[in-house]
Amino acid sequence: MHIPDGYLSPATCAAMFAGAMPFWYVAIQRLKKVLNARLVPRIALLSALSFVIMMFNIPLPGGTTGHAVGMGILTVLLGPWASMLAISIALAIQALFFGDGGITCFGANCFNMAVVGSFVAYGVYRLISGNASLASPRRIVAAALGGYIAINVAALFASIEFGLQPMLFHTSDGAALYAPYPLSISIPAMMIGHLTFAGLAELVISGSLVAYVQKTDMDLLRVTAPSAADRDHEVIEGAAVNLQPLWLLLAVLMVLSPLGLLAAGNAWGEWSSEDFKNPEVRKQIAAASHNVAPPENIPSTFEKLSQVWTAPMPDYAPAFVRSPRLGYILSSIFGSGLILLFCFFVSWLTGFGLRMRRRGTA
Amino acid sequence: MFRRKSSFGFLEKTIANLGEILNHADQATLTSGEKGMLQQLDPRVKVGGALVLIVGAVSTSDLWVTGAVFLFSILMIALSRLSFRLYLERTWLGVLFFTGLIALPAIFTTPGVTIFHLPLLHWPISSQGVQSAWRLLARAETAATVAMLLILTTPWTHLLKSLRFFRLPVIIVTILSMTHRYLFLLLHLTQNFLDARSSRKVGRWSPSQQRELTASILAVLLSRSLQLSEEVYLAMQSRGFTGEIHILDEFCFRKRDWLSMMILTTIAVLLIMLR
Structure with missing residues (x-):
């Protein structure tokens, strides 16, 4: 994933530098703000460790080996901003001292591996680990998956940068000036290797090192989990479960719900009695059923049962809403709201039961 | 980022990788002089x-x-x-x-x-x-x-100093030089671990044994890195480090x-x- 000089155009390199620059700036400002002498050698040593991790051929199932970057473990131990600096420094030493990874492509390499890698690893780690205790096995899974997904997203970014080159920079007769493969080749070529080998290497390293830290010095995990308890049975008073990412995910899914409109026709087997009467839809049903035509006469019970309950919002849209997109979003809000109300009611009932029991024992 | 090879050469390959890097560093020191x-x-x-x-x-x-x-x-x-x-x-x-x-x-x-x-x-x-x-x-x-x-x-030290001329923040130059210095310590340490393990190896290792070995070496390296960072911090404190970084620019x-x-x-x- 270390892009050498000559693979990306100077314009792309400049854009990637510009993309990485604000992140570096904020990271340095944050480092200066919280600068304690302890952090400087820690970043330096973990940066050196990231370099050594890159040197290892991690044995993988099937007799192959892969190289990890260490973005998972560095993010867990340092947080995303300091991890971003540490990986950038390891990449700078590789480029300036060992000639590995281009000097002009330094911005792109840092953007992919240090910036994107660290933030994706952090997001996945926090999302999966939630408020689990520091000793929880969930943290191992979270770090492993964080590393795996981070290296793959970083590789995806690199492959997009490669794939854009022949589209944007070519001679008048079509010869590519930089990386010669279009997105249709560059993405699968990069991703196959990373989804399998390099991703697994990162997964193994991130998971096993977090497991090791849990056994030796658990407090190191507190940097990215400040409110977590040490052990599962300990409960920190006032530490609320952070549900913000889940609420955000729910909101995004609600907004995306009109995507269902993109699907043409009905799902197989979800036909209404009206559909069987419509000649156009009958043709579609036959085509989707290996050219077996639906029965001419609809069974009487089918029609009767379909009239037992009339939905207040048929076809995911209240009758007064004209726009199907708005209807989808309103339906998703209404549906999710009903489910949440039901959950709150059940939790209130169980809480009520517990309170009554405590009062009884007191 | 990945390569296929027999499981027999896993240790030897990593040792060769590390040796190559250390050789490169030695060579650069010699040629720059x-x-x-x-x-x-x-x-x-x-x-x-x-x-x-x-x-x-x-x-x-x-x-x-x-x-x-x-x-x-x-x-x-x-x-x-x-x-x-x-x-x-x-x-x-x-x-x-x-x-x-x-x-x-x-x-x-x-x-x-x-x-x-x-x-x-x-x-x-x-x-x-x-x-x-x-x-x-x-x-x-x-x-x-x-x-x-x-x-x-x-020489690396000169390269670092010249980066200051190009307005690289002092804190980054300091971390860069520290990383470079301790990188070689970690590389030597890793090479020693691998040499010691390789000299005791008989026959082939299964991939899971290799993974276990790699994870344990990296775990020890992590532990050593954190311990070293504490020692460096104490050394900095004992020399009166107050958060202000100065480097010679001559x-x-x-x-x-x-x-x-x-x-x-x-x-x-x-x-x-x-x-």
Whole structure:
């Protein structure tokens, strides 16, 4: 994933530098703000460790080996901003001292591996680990998956940068000036290797090192989990479960719900009695059923049962809403709201039961 | 990022990787102390010059310009008393193999005017494909040659100091120099671990045993890194570190530096005009 000089155009390199620059700036400002002498050698040593991790051929199932970057473990131990600096420094030493990874492509390499890698690893780690205790096995899974997904997203970014080159920079007769493969080749070529080998290497390293830290010095995990308890049975008073990412995910899914409109026709087997009467839809049903035509006469019970309950919002849209997109979003809000109300009611009932029991024992 | 190989060579391969890096560092220390032309120049001129040449070689669409930068680099290698064999082994063959492997399929996949058909397989080779592959290879070789010139003729400490001249924040320069220093300690430590384990190895290891070994070595390295960082912190405290970082900046421009800068500026202007 270390892009050498000559693979990306100077314009792309400049854009990637510009993309990485604000992140570096904020990271340095944050480092200066919280600068304690302890952090400087820690970043330096973990940066050196990231370099050594890159040197290892991690044995993988099937007799192959892969190289990890260490973005998972560095993010867990340092947080995303300091991890971003540490990986950038390891990449700078590789480029300036060992000639590995281009000097002009330094911005792109840092953007992919240090910036994107660290933030994706952090997001996945926090999302999966939630408020689990520091000793929880969930943290191992979270770090492993964080590393795996981070290296793959970083590789995806690199492959997009490669794939854009022949589209944007070519001679008048079509010869590519930089990386010669279009997105249709560059993405699968990069991703196959990373989804399998390099991703697994990162997964193994991130998971096993977090497991090791849990056994030796658990407090190191507190940097990215400040409110977590040490052990599962300990409960920190006032530490609320952070549900913000889940609420955000729910909101995004609600907004995306009109995507269902993109699907043409009905799902197989979800036909209404009206559909069987419509000649156009009958043709579609036959085509989707290996050219077996639906029965001419609809069974009487089918029609009767379909009239037992009339939905207040048929076809995911209240009758007064004209726009199907708005209807989808309103339906998703209404549906999710009903489910949440039901959950709150059940939790209130169980809480009520517990309170009554405590009062009884007191 | 990945490679297929037999499980037998896993330790040996990693030891070889580490050895190569340590050798490279030793070699760079030796060559940067030679009395060659580039070694005598101010590092700031060399950093600026290397950037100009690499950006020039990468940005031009004219292969003659890339070729001229490559020839200029060859001249510099000779004048700086660097070994061509070292270059062949460390740079040219490596780039040829790596970039060649990536560029080769492009001669078949790039659409354009067919100039030849591959015997037996009858795959068409297009003129545009050959141009694309050749251009990629030429650029990568030239840029790597210039970058190695800078690396092999400039001590790391000088390179770091010159980065300050280019307005790199002091805190980053400090972390860079610390990382570089402790990197070699960790590399030596890793090599010792692997040598010790390899000398006790009989027969083959299963992949799961190899993974276990790798994870345990890296776990010990992590532990050692954290312990070292605490020791360094205490050492910094004992020397009165207050958060203010100072580094020595004692470079001064001499006549030859001004001359080199003028030559490099001329080259930069020529490259821009030829672009």
